[in-house]
Amino acid sequence: MRKSRFTEEQIVGILQEYAAGAKVSELCRKHGMSDATLYKWKSRYGGMQVSELRRLKDLEAENAELKRLLADAMLDNAGLKGLLAKNS
Numbered sequence: 001m002r003k004s005r006f007t008e009e010q011i012v013g014i015l016q017e018y019a020a021g022a023k024v025s026e027l028c029r030k031h032g033m034s035d036a037t038l039y040k041w042k043s044r045y046g047g048m049q050v051s052e053l054r055r056l057k058d059l060e061a062e063n064a065e066l067k068r069l070l071a072d073a074m075l076d077n078a079g080l081k082g083l084l085a086k087n088s
Contacts, residue, residue, distance in 0.1 A: 006033075009050050011041055012045070012048065014031055015041060015042060018042065
C-alpha cells in the first residue's frame with residue numbers, strides 16, 4: 001500500500017481547517033492535494049482526533065498481518081490435504 005505524504009496530525013489539521021469553514025479549493029491549493037483526497041479523508045476520518053487515527057492505522061496494519069497469516073495457514077493446510085489424498 002502506498003504511504004501517504006501526510007501524517008496523521010496533518011490530516012486531522014486539514015480536516016479541522018475544513019470544519020472551521022475554509023474553502024475546499026483554497027485548502028487543496030495550500031496543501032497540494034486534490035478535492036477528492038479531502039472528501040475521501042472527510043468520509044473516512046471525519047470527527048477523529050490524532051490518537052484515534054493512530055489507533056485506526058495500527059488496527060488496520062494488524063488486521064492485514066493477521067489476514068496474511070491466515071492465508072499462509074490455509075495454503076499449508078491445502079497442501080497437506082493434497083499430500084494425504086495422494087498417499088491414500
